[in-house]
Amino acid sequence: MLVVMKKDSTEQELAGVIRKLAQSGLNGHMSKGMERTVIGVVGQTYPELRDTLELLSGVDEVIPISKPYKLSSREFQPEGTVITVGDVVIGGDELTVIAGPCAAETEKQVLDTARAVKAAGANILRGGAFKPSTSPYQFRGLGKQGLEMLALARAETGLPFITEVLTPHDVELVAEYADILQIGARNMQNFNLLDEVGKGRKPVMLKRGMSATIQEWLLSAEYILSQGNRQLLLCERGIRTFETYTRNTLDISAIPIIKRLSHLPIIGDPSHGTGKWHLVTPLALAVVAAGADGLMIEVHPNPDQALKDGAQSLTFENFEQLMQQLAPVAASVGRRMPIKPEEEHGE
Amino acid sequence: MLVVMKKDSTEQELAGVIRKLAQSGLNGHMSKGMERTVIGVVGQTYPELRDTLELLSGVDEVIPISKPYKLSSREFQPEGTVITVGDVVIGGDELTVIAGPCAAETEKQVLDTARAVKAAGANILRGGAFKPSTSPYQFRGLGKQGLEMLALARAETGLPFITEVLTPHDVELVAEYADILQIGARNMQNFNLLDEVGKGRKPVMLKRGMSATIQEWLLSAEYILSQGNRQLLLCERGIRTFETYTRNTLDISAIPIIKRLSHLPIIGDPSHGTGKWHLVTPLALAVVAAGADGLMIEVHPNPDQALKDGAQSLTFENFEQLMQQLAPVAASVGRRMPIKPEEEHGE
């Protein structure tokens, strides 16, 4: 952090800044002789220190020069994080393909979808048991019953599963069932929830908030990491912009940016990122071409019967086509498709 | 909701839409003879029904024509909601002026601020005990100890107080102390939290999410109202845009829009809405001129010593000036300033 003093600042004002820094356990190295005096701040700063320093007399501007996140940064850990879930390795050469229905609705729907996505080559199952819903009058998920359906599908197919947890109180329950806990976009700054999943040891996938900058996203990751849980995966799922044709604007540039700034694996979710099934495949190809570690795709046996997010769900057939189109793209950027399982789970 | 069929849709496709509606307990009234066939949907619809219907064969577009919120709408309740907290009436002719520090830090800081804002004419005290914080390395509030400081300040000054609750688990505790529960911008779609405060009977203030449309905001209000709690107040606090000079862009148009669409009282928060103390007063005047029921203003004895949000906090002196400038503006739009208390509370 650099404190830029006003042109006409006094010695007293300079001393005031140094004093204020000392109160926060920080040192200030003064540098005069330029157009203005600039004070370099040494020590662990945080975003809001800037606000405080800007209020001091004689200060013109305060400029952050180091990043406010640490544990999530590639400076802190140069090699990429690798997460192992059952037989699946996230963050390695093999793509992670998470697929399944938006919400678990019936045992048959979950089982049929799990079998279909496995057959097409997905290596992780998704499905919502606790669903965030914009309106109180909509479907909000089956809760524990949904978790049981997903667990059954795992037993049948061998696919580990990921499911969303909405509130700290449910973390224990969801962690009993799920292989990966999902923090949804609306909860990216639900700090109590971040703390709670950070205290556990189940892998976590943190989705980017709808209006979160990349820096804020990494700060939310920092919450989880700083509680001790290092099994963390990020998911870009689109940001809110003025464009109305799509539900969100999938920010594919976030993928190489995260790869540069952080060691955490990152996948893309073109289903939520676009909101329209016919855009899912081209955006999925783009996500992988841009260097993502994987994809998350909504698949439903009958999208027009789905209780939630049917418009962005692929049919089994469309998902299979996506996987076929994906294979050469993955190869072209040096990624392996998930190895198709040997169907040993009784299909 | 209107279902617009494609130009070349068939009778079978029409029948399919009608059948699908019937499954959801809705009726469809067909209307041919126009350029295209349009089906009017009768019954209580919800946003995601649109997605489902758009997937049906022969459907070109689905258009919502009624609003997805009900209990929060002015159609449902033409007269404005009035909330009574102690001697304060929110939603009447008298402005509600909520003022105080971002966070409760020390007993002295809270008490001094409470006395100062009361003397200047505020009628409700604010102060954070549980603070959301972008970084895990920043101050997150004093918790219960902070609540006790605020309760003490209430006892001393007679001012009721509002404070934020971050997670369902804390609702009971916070409700024991506070007069109004605040749901912050980051939690506007924390639906479990909305449910929880909706089950209680303490008045709630729901801030608009950083990237929430007005319709989504009213749907979040609907969560609280539909649980039975009708003591609900809204607060516009700025939305996220591309402009970087301000922390957020205060959307003052939201004030007359909410007045038109809803019966709920609405106030404005120019402190968070701008992030800069020197913009607070002009925006506060604008908020009241636009028809708001009140204001929420951050005030701190020493903004440059504040643990949080100092840059947007007013000094006691600046807050007093704001109140003086506000008085004629309030009068010019037919609002009364809060009656200054008779200092009967031992100051």
Added chain:
Amino acid sequence: MLVVMKKDSTEQELAGVIRKLAQSGLNGHMSKGMERTVIGVVGQTYPELRDTLELLSGVDEVIPISKPYKLSSREFQPEGTVITVGDVVIGGDELTVIAGPCAAETEKQVLDTARAVKAAGANILRGGAFKPSTSPYQFRGLGKQGLEMLALARAETGLPFITEVLTPHDVELVAEYADILQIGARNMQNFNLLDEVGKGRKPVMLKRGMSATIQEWLLSAEYILSQGNRQLLLCERGIRTFETYTRNTLDISAIPIIKRLSHLPIIGDPSHGTGKWHLVTPLALAVVAAGADGLMIEVHPNPDQALKDGAQSLTFENFEQLMQQLAPVAASVGRRMPIKPEEEHGE
């Protein structure tokens, strides 16, 4: 501008930066001894120099510390600019109220509106002769014929008029007729047009672009000022955000910000800023309460017959009510309403 070197940067790299600065006619003052070496750049910099310096070996970050605009800044000219157009003084104590139809359609429409807005207290007439239109199939204005109608209305009522100019080629023609040339939001970065109106001596009103930051807006102002034309007025008319209820989001915080950063007068346009007539009056009051020098309001004899922007136009009656409501608000912030003319122009 500050050049922050990487922690491990070498002497050669430092020398490279100094050399690069020298090539651009700038000096670099080095300051070591802090956590990192920082080079202060002395001389007139420009935004893209930052990009260039960031590419140099050993450079970590380049940070602008002075503003890239100069002639439009309050540092350059502490006292506010005052523009005199006929009897109207823009930027003084008296509010400037510009009113009239979106587009000049017929002689009668223009004359009737001019008389009505004058009677209600407006002091400048507006009306479009050259209209930007999103679709090529819509009305694009009457051109010279429209200018003649506006000139006739000026002759009849004594009101000076403002009208938009769309392209450099038309500047001469429009300047022959109009008292103030308007640069619309879509042309805020039409730099050839800015040059052209900058070369003339007719007062200019520069609207903010739909997605322009305040800094970009002031840089566009700089184009006009640097060509020699100092008769410049700014107009906030709403920015593009994710909210869809309003056509744009009127950024009222821009008003006190411009007052702080610049000496140029600023007015607000709640008609384009909201796109809905029923929001115009509350937002107009807010604009004035926030400290604007005036307003621009669309008024039409029959909004439902308007060829353009009827939905945001006020009827004569609604405009008269707006002016009545505005008077006490203006007074409450120390502004005088325009003096109503003595009707000496034959009405």
Added chain:
Amino acid sequence: MLVVMKKDSTEQELAGVIRKLAQSGLNGHMSKGMERTVIGVVGQTYPELRDTLELLSGVDEVIPISKPYKLSSREFQPEGTVITVGDVVIGGDELTVIAGPCAAETEKQVLDTARAVKAAGANILRGGAFKPSTSPYQFRGLGKQGLEMLALARAETGLPFITEVLTPHDVELVAEYADILQIGARNMQNFNLLDEVGKGRKPVMLKRGMSATIQEWLLSAEYILSQGNRQLLLCERGIRTFETYTRNTLDISAIPIIKRLSHLPIIGDPSHGTGKWHLVTPLALAVVAAGADGLMIEVHPNPDQALKDGAQSLTFENFEQLMQQLAPVAASVGRRMPIKPEEEHGE
């Protein structure tokens, strides 16, 4: 367009709407018997008709159901537009790769770059002679001299070139030299300029405006097409969002959306779309994977010496690597790389 009447609308109000439509040369087909009466509008409508109809008494809402653009739509022309420029076919199986410096600076710089990008496999040269520049104090291009440098490079290498035109007055001059005229993002709604390039027969590339919706972009395309010029190409170059890490947010979803809605070829510009050279290659791969017809890439012999946009320019070596990485991705989505020329132009 559908006009939805209020629940309690009267026969007179219905008749008023029908009358109003008739005045605009449109028919209205009434359809009662639903929850509300809905009037279907038959005939060519335009966006602002909606505003006008919404003002009529008894009208609740007006809903567009047909697209306001026509000539640019895939309904109008199901097969994709193909543009032939010299030996290059845009919109076919072969990718179009446009590369070159942001601005033409010196003969040597342009020639060296043209040779390098040709050798690496680009098939069109880019270079700015007239440059839009946010600040009046920055480099604005060499004008005619720049055009001559580009023409010389074309003569030397055989590469056709594209360059931007900023103002209607320059269209004739630029068209004399260039093979394709570029309309930049800032001019997407410079309607006089659109008219002017629409009247000519030189191919045009229309970049998306920074805050333009896809519909507005296609309406701007409509301006050019409706003047008779059908040689039109679109270019996605990023939209303005709240994210500050990138200069813009490249909206890759626009590529499959344009492919669906329109017959016009579309390419992506990851240089402007990100503003950082190290993001160009991953985003270029993503653009092609998503189905684009080509790319536009900034390349400079010495990015750190560039007069403009050095930070987003690739070196010759980096561009060559990009092309090598692109080849398998292009193949994986069924596209051919441009055929490398037989170096017959004296290199």
